Amino acid sequence: MSSSIGEKCTNIKQEYDACFNSWYSEKFLKGDATPQCDDLFFKYKECLMKTLEEKKLDTLLADARKDNPFPKNSSSSSSDSTKKE
Amino acid sequence: MVKFYQHTSSFEHAWDNVTYAFWLRYPNPFASHVVGCDVIDRQVDPETGVLRTTRLILKQGVLPRWGRGLIKNPDAYIVEESEVDPKTMTMVTRTKNLNHVRVMQVEETQTFTVHPENPKWTQVKTEARIISELRWGLTGRVEAFGINKFMDNSAKARKGMAHILERLRQNAALAASGAPVAGAGAVGAVDC
Numbered sequence: 446m447s448s449s450i451g452e453k454c455t456n457i458k459q460e461y462d463a464c465f466n467s468w469y470s471e472k473f474l475k476g477d478a479t480p481q482c483d484d485l486f487f488k489y490k491e492c493l494m495k496t497l498e499e500k501k502l503d504t505l506l507a508d509a510r511k512d513n514p515f516p517k518n519s520s521s522s523s524s525d526s527t528k529k530e
Numbered sequence: 531m532v533k534f535y536q537h538t539s540s541f542e543h544a545w546d547n548v549t550y551a552f553w554l555r556y557p558n559p560f561a562s563h564v565v566g567c568d569v570i571d572r573q574v575d576p577e578t579g580v581l582r583t584t585r586l587i588l589k590q591g592v593l594p595r596w597g598r599g600l601i602k603n604p605d606a607y608i609v610e611e612s613e614v615d616p617k618t619m620t621m622v623t624r625t626k627n628l629n630h631v632r633v634m635q636v637e638e639t640q641t642f643t644v645h646p647e648n649p650k651w652t653q654v655k656t657e658a659r660i661i662s663e664l665r666w667g668l669t670g671r672v673e674a675f676g677i678n679k680f681m682d683n684s685a686k687a688r689k690g691m692a693h694i695l696e697r698l699r700q701n702a703a704l705a706a707s708g709a710p711v712a713g714a715g716a717v718g719a720v721d722c
Contacts, residue, residue, distance in 0.1 A: 447556040450566035450588050458568065465572075469553065473581060474546045474616055478574045486572065493568055497586075502607065502628070506570065506586065509609050509628050 451496025454489060461485040531673055535658040535680060539688060540651050543695045545644045548652040549614055549621045551694040552642070556587070558690040563589045570609075581614040587625075597675070601630055619644050634676050635661040656684060 449458040464482035472481065497503045541548050556564045566588035574581050587608040607628040614621045621642040627635060638658040645651035660676040 447564060447567050450568050450586060454568070461569070465569075466550075466553065469581075470546075470550050473574075473614075474550070476616065478579055478581075480574070486569070489569070493570070502586070505607070505628050506609060509626065510584065510611070 449493065449496070450500070450502075451493055454492035454496060457485070457489045457492055461489045531662055533660040533673060533677055535656070535660070535677065537656045537684065538653065539656070540645050540653050541692065541695060542651050543699070544650050545619050545621075545642065545652045547695060547698055548642055548654075548691070551691055551698060552612075552621065552623070554694050554698075555687075555690055558693050560686040560690040560693065565590055578615070579617060581616075583610075583612045583614075585610045585612075586628075597633070601633060603629075606630060632663050634664075634672060635659075636676065636680060637661075638680075654688075658684075 449455045461482055464485050468481045472479065494503070497506065543551075555561070556567050564587060568586045570584040570586050572581070572583045587610060589606045589608060590604060608625050609628055610623060610625040612621065612623040623640045623642075624638070626637040636658060637660075638656065640657075641655045643653050643655075645653045658680060660673070660680060662672045662676065664672050
């Protein structure tokens with residue numbers, strides 16, 4: 446399992462991830478969107494937000510999330526191919 | 531300068547497994563540069579039923595020698611925003627780097643849909659935009675480096691997804707054969 450950017454948040458993050466994974470595969474994809482991991486996410490996020498503030502990433506992140514990176518007519522291609530994995 | 535890139539590929543795996551693998555894709559042997567990954571926000575839109583997620587990913591950058599003078603801190607933060615619509619079976623992900631944007635900004639959009647020719651497969655359309663504001667004659671080198679690096683990374687990302695998908699398939703086969711597996715948790719042990 447990969448770590449949180451904030452070392453001290455890794456445990457709670459992994460607990461939350463495990464909850465989300467089972468919710469996503471067993472509930473959400475089968476049509477049941479009832480939240481199941483909110484309490485864990487709240488605890489995880491509380492820890493994470495402190496880390497982002499410490500690393501001064503909070504404002505950088507807020508700015509980046511303001512704009513829409515892909516306005517509709519922005520793509521033309523310099524290379525195009527189709528292949529199978 | 532701005533460069534565009536477009537690519538379509540497919541996975542011989544069902545759409546729901548591919549979208550699940552997207553959440554599980556770090557770490558994998560093709561992404562050793564990813565050292566951290568966090569969920570910043572996540573919610574289901576009550577009206578549309580679409581799952582929206584914002585994640586922050588920390589990568590340890592690999593720079594060419596001429597780039598080391600431009601970038602002191604080689605760590606790169608990537609923001610990834612995604613939407614999963616289980617009704618239309620469409621997942622759209624958008625990623626871009628948060629820092630080093632003056633040297634190079636890479637914005638990538640991926641759209642995962644059921645393959646038009648085989649409902650058990652998944653089609654992935656990748657579109658990217660690479661922008662550099664550098665001057666002093668470096669633009670050409672940055673441009674070439676950016677496009678090459680991006681294509682290289684795209685290939686690695688596809689290999690990483692294929693690796694996770696194969697593990698999911700093996701787990702499902704084990705479960706079907708009656709062998710004891712820990713359900714989603716068995717693969718959950720490798721997730722982001």
